[in-house]
Amino acid sequence: MTQVHSSRVTNGAFLILGVLLIAIGLRSPITGVGPLLEQMQQQLSLSATQAGMLTTLPLLVFACFSPIASKIGRRIGLERALMLSLFCLLIGITVRSFGSLTSLFGGTLIIGVGIAIANVLLPSLMKRDFPTKVATITSIYVLMMGVGSALSASLAIPMMHLADSLSISFIPNWAFALGGIIIFPIIAIFVWLPQIKNRTKPTQDTLEFDSHSYIWYSASAWQITLFLALNSFLMYTFISWLPSILIDSGYSHENAGVIHGLLQLFTAVPAIIMIPMMAKMKDKRLLSTGLTSLVLISILGFILLPTLAIVWSMMFGFGAGGGFILALTLISIRTSDPHQAASLSGMAQCLGYLLAASGPVLIGAVHEASGSWTLPLLICVFANVLWIIFSFFASKSELILSPQQDELAQQTLAQQV
Structure with missing residues (x-):
């Protein structure tokens, strides 16, 4: 035994x-x-x-x-x-x-x-x-x-x-x-x-990937999808181009690589802190707004004060890594059953990766055309502002309902009135 x-x-x-x-x-x-x-x-x-x-x-x-x-x-x-x-x-x-x-x-x-x-x-x-x-x-x-x-x-x-x-x-x-x-x-x-x-x-x-086609017509599903997509857009843009941004700001190749690695390491730190904490937080809007704002501050920092790139990379890594964990969590907690969760996950990850794929190419092309990193980083600032807006709506506590569930809920509400 x-x-x-x-x-x-x-x-x-x-x-x-x-x-x-x-x-x-x-x-x-x-x-x-x-x-x-x-x-x-x-x-x-x-x-x-x-x-x-x-x-x-x-x-x-x-x-x-x-x-x-x-x-x-x-x-x-x-x-x-x-x-x-x-x-x-x-x-x-x-x-x-x-x-x-x-x-x-x-x-x-x-x-x-x-x-x-x-x-x-x-x-x-x-x-x-x-x-x-x-x-x-x-x-x-x-x-x-x-x-x-x-x-x-x-x-x-x-x-x-x-x-x-x-x-x-x-x-x-x-x-x-x-x-x-x-x-x-x-x-x-x-x-x-x-x-x-x-x-x-x-x-x-x-x-079993039930189509749950109504998901594609749900405002809440699109809010969660765009929250994950904009997170991925920013994350993979900086994974691709941060070393080049730092080198053009005067850092050596070695230091740029180390700072880039530090950003990667800090994307994992929220996993230790957030997963046990989120179980106790019913409303995630304050958390999502804080994480997305942290990334916005860091991007502005790279533009205005690149000498503190170590600080900005840690802030960016923490905010983007935490946002990714929160996005995956929202897919689970805002859906009614495993099949709905699988359908929303498929929608969010498919569109999320497609938008993320455009980030490095778009930012690289804008940098090549403009000759500097200012305009590409300002595009990232604009994307981050959109991310903050969608994070607030995506982090609501209401469940995504199927048409049948929504009709039943309305009938129940009418009976109570």
């Missing part, structure tokens, strides 16, 4: 460790690109629009491939599908590190597929295996995403210098730096190996 209990504890520990190692690799392949963009633009003659596509392409894949991911999980099982996502990351990072323009975009595309599979299926696995600890596991999971992002961004320039010091010439130094994070999926694959003997399916709410 004791041996069986010990075995279950060990298997559970390895499962949690595997989930956290997968989480480390879900954002790090994207965030490591920003500090290296200038070198890549110079060596490959990339325009600012092409450079922005390196962050945009995975987001487009997220939006398009997410519905397919649940079908893959249903066909081969959660565990094997997640192993497939790790192999996609491994292959994508390898191909991207060959150093040519074709391999750069081809590898990025494969990375996007791997991340999309894990993004869709990991929540289902956590809901199935840790139903009473979802908030705790989610907070640690988001924290590990931030840690992976911070490591990738902070070590990009030192890894490039390491390639120079080792006289590595068969690939460009920036390609060597991009390949450094291959250690993440390699370790995760070995730790995840014991899980592939299982072939469990995603939870029912992940499998």
Whole structure:
């Protein structure tokens, strides 16, 4: 009996460790690109629009491939599908590190597929295996995403210098730096190996995407969708261009990379604070307005007082990371049942990633046309003001009702009157 209990504890520990190692690799392949963009633009003659596509392409894949991911999980099982996502990351990072323009975009595309599979299926696995600890596991999971992002961004320039010091010439130094994070999926694959003997399916709410077409006509659903979309627009814009903004403000490449990594790390900090706190807050409007305003102050800070970029990056990371957690929470707490939640999540994430994909390309193109970062950052200020407005409406406590539920509620109200 004791041996069986010990075995279950060990298997559970390895499962949690595997989930956290997968989480480390879900954002790090994207965030490591920003500090290296200038070198890549110079060596490959990339325009600012092409450079922005390196962050945009995975987001487009997220939006398009997410519905397919649940079908893959249903066909081969959660565990094997997640192993497939790790192999996609491994292959994508390898191909991207060959150093040519074709391999750069081809590898990025494969990375996007791997991340999309894990993004869709990991929540289902956590809901199935840790139903009473979802908030705790989610907070640690988001924290590990931030840690992976911070490591990738902070070590990009030192890894490039390491390639120079080792006289590595068969690939460009920036390609060597991009390949450094291959250690993440390699370790995760070995730790995840014991899980592939299982072939469990995603939870029912992940499998069944009831169209709930009325969602697309709901003002509340659009408010939540635009709240998540504008959050993603700002987040991925700064993931792509913050190092270049800082370098043009006088920072060295190394310092720009470290500050960029600090921003990534602080996107994870709210997970520790907010998840237990939100359970006690019925009205989330004060919280959402505070988080979105924090990001607005930080963007204005980058424009007016760039010498305090460390402070602004921490504020931006905390506000944007907290906004992302709040957006996902609103999808759960403002819906009436799991199928409605899945439909709203599909709508919000699809449109959210599409808008997020436009951010790096748009801001890069405006920078290239204007020759400075002032106008692009003012566009971000305008987007942030819209984000604040939608955050107030999205954070209301009322449930989104189906037409039948709304009709029933009106009948009940009429009877009471």
